[in-house]
Amino acid sequence: MTAPVxxxxxxxxxxxxxxxxxxxxxxxxxxxxxxxxRRAEAARAGRPSGRRAPxxxxxxxxxxxxxxxxxxxxxxxxxxxxxxxxxxxxxxxxIVDRRAEVEALQGRSVALSEEIEALQRTALASQxxxxxxxxxxxxxxxxxxxxxxxxLVVSLSDGDAAQAESDPDASARVRDADVQTVVxxxxxxxxxxxxxxxxxxxxxxxxxxxxxxxxxxxxxLPGPTYVIRAVGDPEDMQTAYxxxxxxxxxxxxxSRYGIQSSVTPQSDLTLPGVGNxxxxxxxxxxxxxxxxxxxxxxATSSSDSEEERS
Amino acid sequence: xxxxxxxVVGVVAGLVLQPTVPVxxxxxxxxxxxxxxxxxxxxxxxxxxxxxxxxxxLVSFLSNVVVAAFIVFLGDQLGVGAQLSTAVVVVLxxxxxxxxxxxxxHLFKA
Numbered sequence: 202m203t204a205p206v207x208x209x210x211x212x213x214x215x216x217x218x219x220x221x222x223x224x225x226x227x228x229x230x231x232x233x234x235x236x237x238x239r240r241a242e243a244a245r246a247g248r249p250s251g252r253r254a255p256x257x258x259x260x261x262x263x264x265x266x267x268x269x270x271x272x273x274x275x276x277x278x279x280x281x282x283x284x285x286x287x288x289x290x291x292x293x294x295x296i297v298d299r300r301a302e303v304e305a306l307q308g309r310s311v312a313l314s315e316e317i318e319a320l321q322r323t324a325l326a327s328q329x330x331x332x333x334x335x336x337x338x339x340x341x342x343x344x345x346x347x348x349x350x351x352x353l354v355v356s357l358s359d360g361d362a363a364q365a366e367s368d369p370d371a372s373a374r375v376r377d378a379d380v381q382t383v384v385x386x387x388x389x390x391x392x393x394x395x396x397x398x399x400x401x402x403x404x405x406x407x408x409x410x411x412x413x414x415x416x417x418x419x420x421x422l423p424g425p426t427y428v429i430r431a432v433g434d435p436e437d438m439q440t441a442y443x444x445x446x447x448x449x450x451x452x453x454x455x456s457r458y459g460i461q462s463s464v465t466p467q468s469d470l471t472l473p474g475v476g477n478x479x480x481x482x483x484x485x486x487x488x489x490x491x492x493x494x495x496x497x498x499x500a501t502s503s504s505d506s507e508e509e510r511s
Numbered sequence: 512x513x514x515x516x517x518x519v520v521g522v523v524a525g526l527v528l529q530p531t532v533p534v535x536x537x538x539x540x541x542x543x544x545x546x547x548x549x550x551x552x553x554x555x556x557x558x559x560x561x562x563x564x565x566x567x568x569l570v571s572f573l574s575n576v577v578v579a580a581f582i583v584f585l586g587d588q589l590g591v592g593a594q595l596s597t598a599v600v601v602v603l604x605x606x607x608x609x610x611x612x613x614x615x616x617h618l619f620k621a
Contacts, residue, residue: 232571262517269522270547276526
């Protein structure tokens with residue numbers, strides 16, 4: 202575009218956006234106009250404007266090639282890609298395999314910690330019965346050991362609106378805060394051990410939301426019903442729980458969002474333990490000084506480790 | 512006319528022969544198809560404007576496809592492939608829209 206400029210060119214107000222203006226105002230290739238002008242000129246001059254045979258053949262071949270290319274590209278893009286599906290399947294298989302592996306390893310870990318516990322018990326029973334008792338009660342409190350006994354079962358269910366086929370209402374779902382409220386009320390009511398959907402709560406457990414799912418210790422709970430089991434004296438717990446803020450809160454959830462909840466005492470609950478947890482912090486125990494917060498049963502028995510971080 | 516005949520021949524050949532595109536070229540296919548669409552709409556508009564020319568159409572078609580693919584290739588090499596693809600799609604998309612609008616004005620006088 203180096204046309205000679207006759208008059209002093211007036212600056213366009215939108216000169217800084219020439220690229221966009223070019224795109225918006227001249228979508229047609231300028232080549233068309235130029236070629237048309239050339240043809241008109243040729244006609245005026247009386248020259249034949251037709252193309253010679255080789256040029257026609259070349260254009261035909263080029264057009265055929267371009268058509269072929271476009272169609273095969275479009276076909277390739279439309280076809281369900283076998284490789285993608287295969288890769289997906291491989292990944293799925295890997296997930297299943299690894300999950301099985303994790304389960305096997307977890308089982309082994311549980312078996313081994315049971316073995317350790319049994320050995321510890323036999324060793325300590327003869328040497329230091331007091332320490333053994335401390336260990337056992339610590340195991341219950343920290344969630345390491347399985348617990349059996351009477352207790353309360355609180356269940357929360359998503360409201361009907363959350364399960365609607367069309368336009369499910371996310372606010373009718375049970376959220377982390379709801380589960381937390383119940384769990385905290387149960388702890389305050391004197392629960393000794395609590396599970397949420399078979400996930401035992403330890404001193405380091407977290408209940409939180411990720412998207413629409415409630416996670417306990419990073420394990421997503423399937424829903425729509427969340428069952429919270431708490432071992433403890435059912436009568437005392439029921440009384441204390443009723444006095445806490447949780448029932449009123451649940452009633453509010455029920456009336457506003459349709460979240461259903463129920464509290465039932467049970468005479469026999471079995472809560473799984475999570476096994477020995479990673480030791481994060483330990484101090485040398487003084488004579489007779491027992492449990493440390495956050496430490497597993499072994500925290501008190503390792504007298505030579507000053508401080509240990511994992 | 513030649514271009515239309517050639518394109519039809521190519522399209523039919525593509526549908527019948529079902530050639531596979533080399534794997535190395537596959538990242539550039541979506542952009543190439545959008546560029547081809549742009550050239551097609553441009554050609555249609557030129558036809559309705561009475562400006563159509565086989566050579567200009569085919570050359571713009573070819574250069575559109577090649578340049579679009581090259582830009583994406585360059586972007587991939589520089590690590591901005593996705594962004595450049597977006598840029599190409601935006602520019603070509605605007606052109607397709609304005610050409611389609613011109614075609615609409617021609618066809619429906621509205």
